Amino acid sequence: MQNRSVFLLSTLCFGFAFLYVPILIMMAYSFNSSRLVTVWGGFSTQWYGKLLENDQVIDAALLSLKIAVVSASFATILGTFAGLTLARLGRFKGRTLFSGMISAPLIMPDVITGLSLLLLFVSLETLIGWPSGRGATTVTLAHITFSMAYVAVIIQSRLTSMDNSVEEAAMDLGSTPLRVMWDITLPIIAPAMVSGWLLSFTLSLDDLVIASFTNGPGSTTLPMLIFSKVKLGVTPDINALATLIVGVVTLGVVVAGFLMFRAEKQRDRDVQVAIAANE
Amino acid sequence: MTADDSFIRIENVTKKFGEFVAVDNVSLDISKGELFALLGGSGCGKTTLLRMLAGFETPTSGRIIIDGQDMGDVQPFNRPVNMMFQSYALFPHMNVEKNIGYGLKHEAMSDGERKQRVSELLDLVQLGQFAARKPHQLSGGQRQRVALARALAKSPKVLLLDEPLGALDKKLREQTQFELINIQEELGVTFIVVTHDQEEAMTLASRIAIMDRGVIKQVGTPTDVYEFPTSRFTADFIGSINLFDGTVTSVKAGKARINAAKAGCTFEAPVSPGIKSGDAVGVAVRPEKISISRSRPKSTTVNAVQGEVLDLGYFGKDSLYRVKLESGELIRVNRVNDQRVEEADRQVDWDDKVWLTWDANSAIVLPEEP
Amino acid sequence: MSELAGKSVSSSATQRSGFQRWLNRNGWRKIVAGIPYFWLLLFFLAPFFIVMVIAVSEAAYSIPPFKIPFSWEALQANIATNFGYLINDSLYYTGYLNSLKIAAISTVFCLLLGYPMAYGIARSSGATRNILLLLVILPFWTSFLLRIYAWIGLLGTNGTINNVLLAIGIIDEPLQMMNTDFAVYIGIVYSYLPFMILPLYANLERLDNTLTEAAMDLGSTPARTFLDVTLPLSVPGIVAGSMLVFIPATGEYVIPVLLGTGSSPMIGRVLFDEFFLNTDWPVASAVAIVLLLLLVVPIMMFNHYQARAEGVE
Numbered sequence: 001m002q003n004r005s006v007f008l009l010s011t012l013c014f015g016f017a018f019l020y021v022p023i024l025i026m027m028a029y030s031f032n033s034s035r036l037v038t039v040w041g042g043f044s045t046q047w048y049g050k051l052l053e054n055d056q057v058i059d060a061a062l063l064s065l066k067i068a069v070v071s072a073s074f075a076t077i078l079g080t081f082a083g084l085t086l087a088r089l090g091r092f093k094g095r096t097l098f099s100g101m102i103s104a105p106l107i108m109p110d111v112i113t114g115l116s117l118l119l120l121f122v123s124l125e126t127l128i129g130w131p132s133g134r135g136a137t138t139v140t141l142a143h144i145t146f147s148m149a150y151v152a153v154i155i156q157s158r159l160t161s162m163d164n165s166v167e168e169a170a171m172d173l174g175s176t177p178l179r180v181m182w183d184i185t186l187p188i189i190a191p192a193m194v195s196g197w198l199l200s201f202t203l204s205l206d207d208l209v210i211a212s213f214t215n216g217p218g219s220t221t222l223p224m225l226i227f228s229k230v231k232l233g234v235t236p237d238i239n240a241l242a243t244l245i246v247g248v249v250t251l252g253v254v255v256a257g258f259l260m261f262r263a264e265k266q267r268d269r270d271v272q273v274a275i276a277a278n279e
Numbered sequence: 280m281t282a283d284d285s286f287i288r289i290e291n292v293t294k295k296f297g298e299f300v301a302v303d304n305v306s307l308d309i310s311k312g313e314l315f316a317l318l319g320g321s322g323c324g325k326t327t328l329l330r331m332l333a334g335f336e337t338p339t340s341g342r343i344i345i346d347g348q349d350m351g352d353v354q355p356f357n358r359p360v361n362m363m364f365q366s367y368a369l370f371p372h373m374n375v376e377k378n379i380g381y382g383l384k385h386e387a388m389s390d391g392e393r394k395q396r397v398s399e400l401l402d403l404v405q406l407g408q409f410a411a412r413k414p415h416q417l418s419g420g421q422r423q424r425v426a427l428a429r430a431l432a433k434s435p436k437v438l439l440l441d442e443p444l445g446a447l448d449k450k451l452r453e454q455t456q457f458e459l460i461n462i463q464e465e466l467g468v469t470f471i472v473v474t475h476d477q478e479e480a481m482t483l484a485s486r487i488a489i490m491d492r493g494v495i496k497q498v499g500t501p502t503d504v505y506e507f508p509t510s511r512f513t514a515d516f517i518g519s520i521n522l523f524d525g526t527v528t529s530v531k532a533g534k535a536r537i538n539a540a541k542a543g544c545t546f547e548a549p550v551s552p553g554i555k556s557g558d559a560v561g562v563a564v565r566p567e568k569i570s571i572s573r574s575r576p577k578s579t580t581v582n583a584v585q586g587e588v589l590d591l592g593y594f595g596k597d598s599l600y601r602v603k604l605e606s607g608e609l610i611r612v613n614r615v616n617d618q619r620v621e622e623a624d625r626q627v628d629w630d631d632k633v634w635l636t637w638d639a640n641s642a643i644v645l646p647e648e649p
Numbered sequence: 650m651s652e653l654a655g656k657s658v659s660s661s662a663t664q665r666s667g668f669q670r671w672l673n674r675n676g677w678r679k680i681v682a683g684i685p686y687f688w689l690l691l692f693f694l695a696p697f698f699i700v701m702v703i704a705v706s707e708a709a710y711s712i713p714p715f716k717i718p719f720s721w722e723a724l725q726a727n728i729a730t731n732f733g734y735l736i737n738d739s740l741y742y743t744g745y746l747n748s749l750k751i752a753a754i755s756t757v758f759c760l761l762l763g764y765p766m767a768y769g770i771a772r773s774s775g776a777t778r779n780i781l782l783l784l785v786i787l788p789f790w791t792s793f794l795l796r797i798y799a800w801i802g803l804l805g806t807n808g809t810i811n812n813v814l815l816a817i818g819i820i821d822e823p824l825q826m827m828n829t830d831f832a833v834y835i836g837i838v839y840s841y842l843p844f845m846i847l848p849l850y851a852n853l854e855r856l857d858n859t860l861t862e863a864a865m866d867l868g869s870t871p872a873r874t875f876l877d878v879t880l881p882l883s884v885p886g887i888v889a890g891s892m893l894v895f896i897p898a899t900g901e902y903v904i905p906v907l908l909g910t911g912s913s914p915m916i917g918r919v920l921f922d923e924f925f926l927n928t929d930w931p932v933a934s935a936v937a938i939v940l941l942l943l944l945v946v947p948i949m950m951f952n953h954y955q956a957r958a959e960g961v962e
Contacts, residue, residue, distance in 0.1 A: 004871055011766055012765075012769045018842075019788055022839070023799050026799040026802055029802065078684065081685045082685035084681050085681055085682040094686070098685075101689040102689070103951075105693060106893075107893060107896040107948060109896065111900050111902050111920050111921060111940075112900060115920065115924060115934070116696030116700045117692065119699045119703055119934070120691075122713045123699050123713075141692065142692075144688075144692075148689075152685070181677070198790075199790075206794065212925075213924075223794050230794070233805075234802045241795075242795040242799070246792070246795065250787060253787055254783075261779070
């Protein structure tokens with residue numbers, strides 16, 4: 001028994017070290033004043049300054065943010081519809097195909113998704129003249145498509161974990177199905193929609209391969225820019241950029257996690273107070 | 280064997296979870312071949328005690344001795360004890376035969392012997408034709424029998440049963456109760472049953488320990504705990520009872536007179552030697568020990584009280600009357616419907632003024648708890 | 650009077666427009682299901698058919714750079730040419746074999762590291778468990794590209810690992826770790842580890858604790874109990890996690906490009922280069938189709954176990 005917990009504890013430590021030490025080292029080197037990335041030349045924040053002066057980086061970042069916001073929003077709407085369909089509409093013709101199309105993008109290798117979407121866009125352009133050329137629009141369409149699958153899965157699992165008697169009760173009390181959706185179902189899945197939006201946003205911000213296929217000349221997303229620089233090796237300004245991105249995301253996730261944790265605790269406390277008042 | 284006759288000996292066992300004391304200094308002796316029940320409400324510590332016997336929890340202090348062997352350092356998988364889990368805990372990926380034979384994998388026996396043993400057990404619980412089924416293909420009662428056979432396979436010295444009938448419906452429960460008793464008698468294995476159901480404990484067990492908040496309140500035969508409860512908790516927990524606060528006014532020849540103001544009468548009841556005049560006691564009488572009548576009894580002051588029928592519950596074989604006394608207190612009276620009469624001819628009916636009387640031997644005196 | 654009242658009710662109901670009534674009866678279902686359905690048919694399913702068509706087309710110097718065959722003979726010839734490359738040119742078939750090998754080995758390492766981690770998390774309690782889970786999920790949210798980038802700084806000839814090993818005297822000259830298969834294994838295990846841990850955790854956490862207690866009660870040591878009960882019951886989690894790692898890893902592009910060797914590229918890189926450098930769309934499509942065919946069995950396994958995991962609940 002003792003040996004087993006020692007073993008589990010040491011694998012956990014090793015695993016988390018494996019996951020986090022590389023990032024931490026990279027972050028540390030972003031404060032290195034030396035241009036040589038392997039030699040520590042003292043503490044400095046000069047690379048952050050250089051980064052902010054780099055128009056190329058700023059433009060790419062803005063483009064990526066724009067694509068991420070738009071695609072995450074559309075993906076959340078479409079994914080919510082898809083999740084509702086899977087969790088609440090029961091059996092219908094073509095359900096198997098539908099659920100297959102929802103789960104396949106989650107594991108499909110990016111090169112296949114990217115290639116097939118590009119070929120679709122090219123064919124559509126030849127046939128109906130839309131979309132004319134490739135660029136931010138086609139990247140956004142591609143990102144919506146794979147992100148909505150993630151949103152759908154999140155919404156579906158939220159809804160299946162919830163008893164649908166609440167919705168039936170509302171229906172029983174005279175609400176039309178549409179009202180039930182608006183008054184009952186949406187508030188319940190709202191937190192899942194928020195997580196879905198955030199996940200879609202980061203997936204879009206992070207995507208390199210699909211964007212490389214579906215993007216046209218002239219517009220460069222942030223991952224494409226980073227990739228082109230990274231292929232040439234380690235540079236301190238990319239360390240700084242990475243530190244900024246990782247830092248912002250971590251802060252966001254930790255704050256969101258903390259807020260949810262607190263809300264849950266508050267709810268538990270309320271329940272306890274209510275129980276105590278009843279006794 | 281230890282010097283005395285106890286097969287399982289629980290010595291001053293305490294179990295704490297952080298600040299919470301789940302089992303508080305419990306001592307208990309159980310003899311070989313007994314069908315013993317631990318009875319109590321949820322959170323009373325009965326399951327924790329059972330899990331300490333199985334070895335899943337370690338006592339914070341105290342000792343558990345089974346068949347002369349101190350279980351202190353013995354891991355669950357080395358104990359001569361098997362358990363039937365409340366959820367049955369059947370392995371979902373193994374069929375009935377594999378489930379039953381699982382414990383025998385570690386025994387030194389040939390494959391043939393093992394097969395033989397499994398088929399004996401299948402016969403014992405009458406599941407021969409279901410040997411190849413998976414647990415999810417069985418009914419609740421069949422699963423219960425598989426769990427029982429699996430726990431018996433290794434011929435344990437002690438079988439622990441956690442709410443063995445809890446998951447069964449009422450009809451099946453009664454039948455299974457007697458099956459369990461028969462199997463226990465046939466094999467002579469010591470059974471320890473944990474249950475919250477007093478009827479189950481009373482029918483199954485030869486002795487019952489009643490637990491409350493980690494403490495054993497009383498140990499005795501079903502008759503002992505029902506007819507001769509030693510504490511208010513036991514009296515109230517087992518069956519239904521009418522209980523009043525009272526003061527002892529006199530003690531003579533093992534019988535005391537007790538004045539119970541709320542009841543509005545004097546009780547005469549046998550008492551144990553320790554009770555003396557002036558003691559505050561509880562005095563109680565079970566509903567079925569009270570006679571109800573519209574006619575005036577001989578004595579109207581001792582073991583008799585007048586009231587008005589407030590409620591009448593007709594259950595078929597018997598009826599329950601709730602009678603309101605002058606003090607406003609309610610007394611419950613059970614009456615067997617041993618005669619077949621029309622409703623209109625009922626001897627006692629709603630709003631009747633009635634007299635309640637009981638025999639001096641029926642009243643129970645419960646000393647104040649320290 | 651009553652007749653009048655009845656009439657006014659029914660007329661106001663019709664006034665509430667046929668559209669609204671259609672919505673309330675069944676229309677809302679059609680909209681909710683129809684929009685994402687149509688989207689996926691157009692942007693997910695249709696592209697695969699286009700890929701199939703282009704895979705049997707002829708490469709051409711035109712825009713777009715392919716010609717769709719209009720005769721049976723042309724079709725056969727195109728299939729023979731495009732798919733012929735994949736069989737005859739070692740670049741392609743070694744690319745596939747390499748990818749399958751690297752993905753399989755990485756999956757095994759992910760499992761060996763991820764299983765005890767998932768088990769440890771499932772066994773821990775309350776707040777600790779939540780924090781550990783958050784630590785597993787956190788890398789999901791941070792840039793995949795940048796996390797691979799971090800390894801370039803570690804694995805290089807002048808990288809942190811070599812510097813540390815040289816400093817403490819374990820090695821005399823730097824180890825060649827960058828641009829090797831070893832670096833690719835590290836990269837894949839590193840970036841896909843959370844995908845292995847999460848389904849395993851979900852599976853192990855649901856596992857009924859009384860089952861392991863029952864096995865121990867029947868005489869099994871903890872090790873035996875693990876083999877007899879925990880491991881077989883966590884097979885759905887193992888399969889789901891392994892497929893979540895194996896399938897995308899097979900088509901991985903970024904990791905082998907940044908960390909791997911150029912001499913025996915993985916198939917994702919072959920496809921990418923075929924498309925962008927050679928501009929041979931038909932052969933790139935053929936490569937994609939064969940890759941998809943190789944992955945059909947794992948994808949179906951994943952869906953099967955996913956459905957089973959949902960059915961259990």
